[in-house]
Amino acid sequence: MTMTDTDATTTIEDLTDWYDAGPADEIDVDAAVVLPLRPPVAVYHLDDGFYASDDTCTHSEYSLGEGWIEDGTVECELHAAKFDIRTGEALTLPATDAVVTYPVAVVDGNVYVDLRGRTGCIVDQLRG
Amino acid sequence: MSRQVFTIVGASLAGLRAAEALRSRGFDGRVVLVGEERHAPYERPPLSKGVLHGTVGLAELTLRDAWDDVEIEFVPGDRVVEVVAAERDVVLASGRRVRSDQVLLATGGRPRDVDLPGLDLPGVFTLRDIDEALELAPLLAQGGRLVVIGGGFIGLEVAASARMLGCEVTVVEAATVPLARGLGPEWGGYVAEQHLERGVRIGMGVGVRALRGSGHLQEVELEDGTVLQADLAVVGVGMTPRTELAEGLGLRTDGGIVVDARARTSNSHVFAAGDVTVQPSWSGDRMVRYESFQNAQDQAAVAAAAMLDQEPPRREPPWFWSDQFDLNIQTAGELGGADEVIVRGDHRAGTSFAAFHLQGDRVAGVFAVNRPKEVRAGMKLMEVDLPVTVDELIDESVDLRRLAKKVVAHRRP
Numbered sequence: 337m338t339m340t341d342t343d344a345t346t347t348i349e350d351l352t353d354w355y356d357a358g359p360a361d362e363i364d365v366d367a368a369v370v371l372p373l374r375p376p377v378a379v380y381h382l383d384d385g386f387y388a389s390d391d392t393c394t395h396s397e398y399s400l401g402e403g404w405i406e407d408g409t410v411e412c413e414l415h416a417a418k419f420d421i422r423t424g425e426a427l428t429l430p431a432t433d434a435v436v437t438y439p440v441a442v443v444d445g446n447v448y449v450d451l452r453g454r455t456g457c458i459v460d461q462l463r464g
Numbered sequence: 465m466s467r468q469v470f471t472i473v474g475a476s477l478a479g480l481r482a483a484e485a486l487r488s489r490g491f492d493g494r495v496v497l498v499g500e501e502r503h504a505p506y507e508r509p510p511l512s513k514g515v516l517h518g519t520v521g522l523a524e525l526t527l528r529d530a531w532d533d534v535e536i537e538f539v540p541g542d543r544v545v546e547v548v549a550a551e552r553d554v555v556l557a558s559g560r561r562v563r564s565d566q567v568l569l570a571t572g573g574r575p576r577d578v579d580l581p582g583l584d585l586p587g588v589f590t591l592r593d594i595d596e597a598l599e600l601a602p603l604l605a606q607g608g609r610l611v612v613i614g615g616g617f618i619g620l621e622v623a624a625s626a627r628m629l630g631c632e633v634t635v636v637e638a639a640t641v642p643l644a645r646g647l648g649p650e651w652g653g654y655v656a657e658q659h660l661e662r663g664v665r666i667g668m669g670v671g672v673r674a675l676r677g678s679g680h681l682q683e684v685e686l687e688d689g690t691v692l693q694a695d696l697a698v699v700g701v702g703m704t705p706r707t708e709l710a711e712g713l714g715l716r717t718d719g720g721i722v723v724d725a726r727a728r729t730s731n732s733h734v735f736a737a738g739d740v741t742v743q744p745s746w747s748g749d750r751m752v753r754y755e756s757f758q759n760a761q762d763q764a765a766v767a768a769a770a771m772l773d774q775e776p777p778r779r780e781p782p783w784f785w786s787d788q789f790d791l792n793i794q795t796a797g798e799l800g801g802a803d804e805v806i807v808r809g810d811h812r813a814g815t816s817f818a819a820f821h822l823q824g825d826r827v828a829g830v831f832a833v834n835r836p837k838e839v840r841a842g843m844k845l846m847e848v849d850l851p852v853t854v855d856e857l858i859d860e861s862v863d864l865r866r867l868a869k870k871v872v873a874h875r876r877p
């Protein structure tokens with residue numbers, strides 16, 4: 337869930353194909369928002385920046401964006417599997433598979449997520 | 465000097481987690497993980513849920529199947545028959561002996577025996593291992609008549625799964641309220657009512673006299689003379705910890721292998737973790753056997769630290785979940801001995817609420833249905849041990865997670 341360097345040279349044009357996840361200041365630190373895609377994506381705000389991953393827990397089906405975020409980890413609330421938000425790694429059982437992460441950029445106070453490599457179905461969203 | 469050998473008996477959740485933790489904590493000796501089952505370690509909770517529904521199988525439940533990268537010597541399908549105290553020789557049924565510097569007993573438990581005529585009839589099951597679950601699943605899918613003997617968590621989960629598959633289900637429970645030991649009468653009664661509403665029949669306060677049938681189970685006779693027609697029965701009357709190796713070693717046992725908060729037994733080279741142990745409770749005022757996924761996973765990490773003489777990781781308040789029908793039931797902390805119970809949401813009108821059990825002005829325990837967030841927040845409030853007000857707990861507009869987090873942030877050095 338690397339955060340892409342958003343130095344002064346990154347411009348909106350570079351991000352045209354990225355998904356617009358809305359204003360950065362609408363996500364508190366140690367909180368997340370869930371993007372209404374299919375399947376959904378979670379965008380997390382940690383003290384060192386923004387990160388994104390698939391929202392659905394790799395154990396069963398539950399929203400990680402709804403989870404408990406602390407010390408760079410998110411804990412699924414259904415059966416308490418913990419993931420490293422920055423890398424996606426599954427840190428505790430019952431999850432065994434990492435959650436897929438996506439690059440994030442913040443430009444002019446807005447958060448963008450690079451979902452171009454995503455295999456999930458985002459066609460609906462692209463249409464809308 | 466030859467490499468040290470740490471041997472772990474029991475390759476399920478606690479055993480696997482301890483083996484992994486030994487490695488992640490830097491142990492560079494040999495780790496030998498012996499398991500009686502022929503499968504790689506797998507997750508048991510879905511055995512009474514997803515496996516019965518037919519939605520998950522062994523492949524999905526396997527917790528680890530690659531061993532080389534972590535350098536764990538996994539020995540499946542072999543049983544430890546003895547641990548010889550003097551040399552700490554771990555003796556396997558196959559005849560193999562593993563001389564060990566330290567031993568971890570993670571042997572879990574087996575379904576508690578009952579003394580009933582007809583238990584060996586085809587159609588009568590217990591549920592602990594995946595083989596049993598995989599055998600039972602297709603039979604339940606036929607939608608026959610099931611009698612569940614014992615209204616504990618596993619029994620009620622089986623009842624719910626079977627009902628959802630279209631079976632006619634009767635639960636027979638000798639106590640007057642199911643789950644009373646774990647949840648207390650009120651929440652046990654609540655769960656029972658949910659079952660009744662969803663078409664499960666529950667016979668409470670009555671024991672079973674016999675299982676009968678010719679060639680296959682046909683009926684279950686209760687102590688009051690009632691006869692229930694049955695195609696299948698699942699006996700779920702609790703678990704017996706597998707303490708026999710510990711007893712052979714002369715370790716202290718008392719309803720489980722007695723360990724301290726660091727998972728150490730009365731022998732300085734032998735440790736124990738998971739369902740097989742009794743340990744100091746979260747509040748520290750008694751010894752308890754936690755039979756939960758969380759405990760097995762976390763106590764295993766504590767045991768690994770102790771085996772390496774390292775500082776143990778911090779423990780969280782005890783936590784347990786159960787999925788029945790559309791209900792995600794969670795409980796954390798200690799429900800008993802509450803001065804006051806504050807319910808957020810309405811437990812009389814629906815299936816979404818969290819009940820906070822207060823001792824003085826502290827949250828001591830939470831019981832919740834379809835409210836995992838509140839349980840998590842409640843656990844944080846327990847951990848930081850700071851006062852809460854009834855208004856905050858009841859008011860749905862107060863984000864308890866924020867409340868707990870503020871407190872956590874506040875407490876950080």
Ligand SMILES: Cc1cc2nc3c(=O)[nH]c(=O)nc-3n(C[C@H](O)[C@H](O)[C@H](O)COP(=O)(O)OP(=O)(O)OC[C@H]3O[C@@H](n4cnc5c(N)ncnc54)[C@H](O)[C@@H]3O)c2cc1C
Pocket residue numbers: 473474475476477478479498499500501507508509510511512542543544545570571572573591592593618706709737738739740754755756757758760783784785786787
């Ligand atoms: C059907 C079912 C549903 C459950 N649902 C939930 C739930 O919803 N939520 C929850 O929190 N918990 C649940 N649990 C409990 C949870 O699965 C257990 O707490 C957990 O599995 C305990 O792990 P363990 O490693 O201590 O013991 P176990 O999982 O019992 O494993 C012990 C292992 O040791 C092996 N073994 C024993 N003796 C020997 C020997 N001498 N030599 C070699 N191997 C040996 C056994 O074969 C077994 O594989 C459920 C359990 C069951 C059975």
Ligand code: FES
Pocket residue numbers: 393394395396397398412413414415416417430431
């Ligand atoms: S669904 Fe996330 S831990 Fe089970």
